[in-house]
Amino acid sequence: MGTFKIEGGHQLRGRIQPQGAKNEALQILCAVLLTAEEVIINNIPDIIDVNKLIALLKKLGVKVKKLDKGSYSFQADDVDLKYLESAEFKEDGKGLRGSIMIVGPLLGRFGKGYIPKPGGDKIGRRRLDTHFEGFINLGAKFRYNRDDLFYGVEAKKLKGTYMLLDEASVTGTANIVMAAVLAEGITTIYNAACEPYLQQLCKMLNRMGAKISGVGSNLLTIEGVDKLGGTEHRMLPDMIEIGSWIGLAAMTKSELTITNVSWDDLGVIPSVFRKTGINIERQGDDIHIPAHINGYEVQNYIDGSILTISDAPWPGFTPDLLSIILTVLTQARGSAVVHQKMFESRLFFVDKLIDMGAKIILCDPHRATVIGHDFKSTLKATTMTSPDIRAGVSLLIAALSAKGTSIIHNIEQIDRGYENIDERLRAIGAKIERLDGN
Numbered sequence: 001m002g003t004f005k006i007e008g009g010h011q012l013r014g015r016i017q018p019q020g021a022k023n024e025a026l027q028i029l030c031a032v033l034l035t036a037e038e039v040i041i042n043n044i045p046d047i048i049d050v051n052k053l054i055a056l057l058k059k060l061g062v063k064v065k066k067l068d069k070g071s072y073s074f075q076a077d078d079v080d081l082k083y084l085e086s087a088e089f090k091e092d093g094k095g096l097r098g099s100i101m102i103v104g105p106l107l108g109r110f111g112k113g114y115i116p117k118p119g120g121d122k123i124g125r126r127r128l129d130t131h132f133e134g135f136i137n138l139g140a141k142f143r144y145n146r147d148d149l150f151y152g153v154e155a156k157k158l159k160g161t162y163m164l165l166d167e168a169s170v171t172g173t174a175n176i177v178m179a180a181v182l183a184e185g186i187t188t189i190y191n192a193a194c195e196p197y198l199q200q201l202c203k204m205l206n207r208m209g210a211k212i213s214g215v216g217s218n219l220l221t222i223e224g225v226d227k228l229g230g231t232e233h234r235m236l237p238d239m240i241e242i243g244s245w246i247g248l249a250a251m252t253k254s255e256l257t258i259t260n261v262s263w264d265d266l267g268v269i270p271s272v273f274r275k276t277g278i279n280i281e282r283q284g285d286d287i288h289i290p291a292h293i294n295g296y297e298v299q300n301y302i303d304g305s306i307l308t309i310s311d312a313p314w315p316g317f318t319p320d321l322l323s324i325i326l327t328v329l330t331q332a333r334g335s336a337v338v339h340q341k342m343f344e345s346r347l348f349f350v351d352k353l354i355d356m357g358a359k360i361i362l363c364d365p366h367r368a369t370v371i372g373h374d375f376k377s378t379l380k381a382t383t384m385t386s387p388d389i390r391a392g393v394s395l396l397i398a399a400l401s402a403k404g405t406s407i408i409h410n411i412e413q414i415d416r417g418y419e420n421i422d423e424r425l426r427a428i429g430a431k432i433e434r435l436d437g438n
Ligand SMILES: CC(=O)N[C@H]1[C@@H](OP(=O)(O)OP(=O)(O)OC[C@H]2O[C@@H](n3ccc(=O)[nH]c3=O)[C@H](O)[C@@H]2O)O[C@H](CO)[C@@H](O)[C@@H]1O
Pocket: 023, 026, 097, 098, 125, 126, 127, 167, 168, 169, 170, 171, 172, 193, 313, 318, 319, 320, 341, 342, 343
């Protein structure tokens, strides 16, 4: 288990460039399985989850060449489907959530796709029904082995159809889209997820020769084609990292510039952070956060009632930033309710913030009321363990704002989604150390 030692209470200053988007990368990497031609991908973050997926693709026979930092060439012209039946695959496939998205492209191109129950954050139930119902709609036969939690779909040729998803699942929509691009006829997906990750995937697939319309909406129409060709793709900056750095700037009263953020792809993220009182300035394609020397004040609704910040499928506010928002609110002037609607175990980390002195009432597993300190009382340093990726970064931000030295264990949870976080934070003045042996 890796550990960070953090000396908090220092102001940071400078410029920070967000990495390529983790959740986009996981979709885009799976899409290389859809063609025998070369696909070049740029701005790939160097993080545990992405590296695990690249290793899995290699074992599937995909030729992978590193061209430069963050740039790779992939060629899936000799895919080894036998690997899918190996004991090794049952282990590798479990290692991350994103591995689920190899199923759609394999099913579409080779007529079969298998996956062990994938990993990812333990943040409550994470069902896969939407994925498999989608494949079944396209004509696939489904089987599930309850003993070893192994899923499989097979079909000689998928057939396009109309489907209404039971929920706008992000990875589910990506999976179904990647299967449908090579199906016979037209597939219409209603209640599709439409996060920028998916928009990027659809744009890439169209460049490869797919015919997808409705990109960016919740109604996708896909006209199947016989085959796809090669392309080049660049990942957007990671919007969850951008939100994390906004929270970091506010909590440490630091002046930070987050560079090249692709503003137009951030949706409601800047305005939701503004509701907590944070001053976010647009400078070209950068976000500038001035030092909040006098703190920040939560906005109420027009009628004076208390602010609630909740998640929703895009274009709503992403659930992946609610832990950061909640942490930011612990030092705001005023109170707010955080309502995590999607995941039922993602707010339990507030116990650690409470240990640090934050005023939070966990009303139920989905809702927390936060009463901000307005920096009249700083958080106290402590020792903690990172339960999941976003809670981990939230605790890291809390530790950087707290007086004294904090220890965070299980930092693999952070490393799976944030590239070289300690070095990048040190570059803007943070006192953070990765303890020896990790
Ligand atoms: C690898 C990856 O891309 N992971 C992201 C992806 O996970 P993932 O694709 O696994 O998440 P889903 O979109 O399938 O759904 C996440 C959870 O939200 C619930 N749900 C979903 C849709 C809906 O309309 N209502 C609803 O309640 C689901 O039941 C599930 O429990 O999307 C999640 C939701 O943005 C993010 O937290 C994850 O970081």
